[in-house]
Amino acid sequence: xxxxxxxxxxxxxxxxxxxxxxxxxxxxxxxxxxxxxxxxxxxxxxxxxxxxxxxxxxxxxxxxxxxxxxxxxxxxxxxxxxxxxxxxxxxxxxxxxxxxxxxxxxxxxxxxxxxxxxxxxxxxxxxxxxxxxxxxxxxxxxxxxxxxxxxxxxxxxxxxxxxxxxxxxxxxxxxxxxxxxxxxxxxxxxxxxxxxxxxxxxxxxxxxxxxxxxxxxxxxxxxxxxxxxxxxxxxxxxxxxxxxxxxxxxxxxxxxxxxxxxxxxxxxxxxxxxxxxxxxxxxxxxxxxxxxxxxxxxxxxxxxxxxxxxxxxxxxxxxxxxxxxxxx
Numbered sequence: 001x002x003x004x005x006x007x008x009x010x011x012x013x014x015x016x017x018x019x020x021x022x023x024x025x026x027x028x029x030x031x032x033x034x035x036x037x038x039x040x041x042x043x044x045x046x047x048x049x050x051x052x053x054x055x056x057x058x059x060x061x062x063x064x065x066x067x068x069x070x071x072x073x074x075x076x077x078x079x080x081x082x083x084x085x086x087x088x089x090x091x092x093x094x095x096x097x098x099x100x101x102x103x104x105x106x107x108x109x110x111x112x113x114x115x116x117x118x119x120x121x122x123x124x125x126x127x128x129x130x131x132x133x134x135x136x137x138x139x140x141x142x143x144x145x146x147x148x149x150x151x152x153x154x155x156x157x158x159x160x161x162x163x164x165x166x167x168x169x170x171x172x173x174x175x176x177x178x179x180x181x182x183x184x185x186x187x188x189x190x191x192x193x194x195x196x197x198x199x200x201x202x203x204x205x206x207x208x209x210x211x212x213x214x215x216x217x218x219x220x221x222x223x224x225x226x227x228x229x230x231x232x233x234x235x236x237x238x239x240x241x242x243x244x245x246x247x248x249x250x251x252x253x254x255x256x257x258x259x260x261x262x263x264x265x266x267x268x269x270x271x272x273x274x275x276x277x278x279x280x281x282x283x284x285x286x287x288x289x290x291x292x293x294x295x296x297x298x299x300x301x302x303x304x305x306x307x308x309x310x311x312x313x314x315x316x317x318x319x320x321x322x323x324x325x326x327x328x
Contacts, residue, residue, distance in 0.1 A: 002027065002030070002031075003027050003028065003030075003031045005035075008028070008031050008035075008038060011024060011028060012028070012038075012041060012042060012045060013045060015028045015042065016042055016045035016046045017045075037278065076224045076225050076228050076261070076262060077225065077228065078225065078228045078229040078231075078232045079225045079226060079228075079229050080179070080194075081179060081193075081194035081195075081196075081197035081198050081201075081229065082176050082177075082178075082179030082180070082197055084197070084198060084201050084225070084226045084229040084230075085175070085176050085197045085198070085200055085201050085204070086176050087222070087223060087225075087226050088201045088204040088205055088208070088222055088226055089172050089176065089204060091204075091208065091220065091222070092121075092204050092207075092208045093165075093168075093169065093172075095208055095211065095212070095220075096118065096165050096168075099114065099161070101161075103215055104161055106214050106215060107214065108207075108210045108211060108213075108214040109210045109213065109214070109298070110210070110328045112149075112153075112328070114211055114214060114215070115161055115164065116153055117207055117210060117211060118161075118164055118165065118168060118211075119149075119152060119153055119156055119159070119164055120149045120152070120153070120207075120328060121168065121203065121204065121207055122164065122167055122168040122171050122172075123148055123149055123152035123153075124140075124145055124148060124149070124200075124203065124327075125168070125171045125172055125174075125175045125200065126171050127140055127144075127145075127148045127189070128140065128175060128178075128188055128189060128196055128200065129171065129174050129175055129178070131188050131189035132178055132181075132182060132186075132188045132196075135186070135187070137188070137189050137190075138189065138190075139189055139190035140189035140190065140191075141190075141325065141327075142325070142326065142327040142328075145327040145328055146327075146328065149328060175197070175200060176197070178193065178196070178197065179193070179194070179197060195233060195236070198229055198230060198232075198233045199233070201222075201226060201229060201230060202230050202233070202292070202295070202296055203296075203327070205222055205226075205230070205292075205296075206293075206296040206298060208220070209298070210298075221261075221289065222262075223262075224261035224262040225262065226262070227260075227261060227262025227263075227288055227289070227292065228262040228263070228264060228288075230262075230292050230295075231258050231262060231263065231264060231288050231291065231292060232264075234291060234292060234295040234322065235256060235266040235268055237295075237324075237325060238254075238256075238268050238318065238321070238322070239268060239269050239270060239271055239272045239273075239274070240272050240324075240325075241321040241322060241323075241324035241325060242270055242271065242317060242318070242321045242324075243271065243272050244321070244324040244325070245317075245320065245321040245324050247317040247320070247321050248270060248271040248272070249270035249271060249281075249314060249317070250270070250271040250274065251271070251274070252269075252270040252271070252281045252311070252314060253267060253268070253269060253270060253276040253277040253279070253280045253281055254267070254268055254270055254276075254280055254281065254282050254283075254284060254314060254315075254318055255267045255268075255280040255282070255283045255284070256268065256283075256284050256285075256286075256291075256318070257283065257284070257285040257286075258285075258286060258287070258288035258291050259285060259286070259287055259288060260287050260288045260289060261288070262288050263287075263288035264288075267280060270314065270318075280310065281310055281311045281314055282308060282309065282310035282311040282312070282314045282315050282318075283308070283309040283310055284306050284307070284308055284315045284318060284319070285306065285307040285308075285309075286304050286305065286306040286307070286319075287304075287305065290303070290304045290305060291304065291322065294319060294322045294323055295322050295323060295326065296323070296326055297323035297326035301316070301319045301320045304319050306319060
């Protein structure tokens with residue numbers, strides 16, 4: 001059999017330990033013969049295996065179990081887009097039920113009142129649903145979001161808040177349902193179907209936090225699996241974000257390591273349409289919460305506490321561009 005790069009990565013450990021079946025050994029040898037750079041990986045792993053064998057058994061540190069369990073807890077998989085959206089919807093809806101009349105006029109991060117911000121969330125949900133009915137619908141970006149919001153708020157002045165919440169719940173059910181109604185390759189207002197839903201996860205979390213901050217309540221983070229879904233989208237958008245900010249670096253590669261529950265590691269090309277190289281020009285390590293808040297334009301680049309190994313200028317461009325597609 002002929003191996004792909006991913007299959008080689010899956011088997012190289014066993015190959016270095018001489019733990020492969022004969023047909024797997026033949027396939028690995030053919031792959032290594034055709035990919036010289038992979039020979040160094042094999043040799044390095046064999047040296048490590050030999051060193052471990054010579055070292056003999058040792059008593060692990062008393063903290064190793066706790067550290068391993070903590071690391072395993074952080075390595076979660078992203079949820080299906082509709083499930084992630086439903087989870088954030090449930091958290092947001094529960095919060096809405098705690099609001100009282102005196103809360104509704106309080107100003108939030110973007111200058112809207114609490115009442116208006118909830119109206120905004122529903123209005124943009126509805127705009128995406130309407131776009132889903134038209135395969136060639138117009139792109140919905142930050143400017144379009146502002147136009148839709150202004151129009152909807154002007155049309156619903158004086159609407160009772162209970163009516164707004166009821167409409168939000170009805171509209172959100174329809175939005176979550178797009179996952180079942182549309183094929184995965186269907187584009188909605190310029191976005192892939194699942195990306196559309198995760199964009200709405202981002203907005204729900206962001207505005208939930210806006211409301212909590214405005215009312216003096218503590219932040220409440222999403223589940224780790226939901227955070228991972230948002231981080232995946234933020235990384236997927238990064239090459240386009242660099243291009244949108246005029247900071248694309250053709251031929252360059254970055255590795256971004258996001259730490260904390262829902263985090264992970266991504267190797268991304270620094271220009272759209274390119275494939276990342278094996279060896280990155282920079283490695284950036286930061287909190288997954290900070291990165292997602294930066295993506296949502298809720299913190300400034302200097303507030304992202306990043307550790308950088310490699311091209312510091314490229315690292316600054318990555319953090320600066322992360323919010324390129326943020327709306328209100």
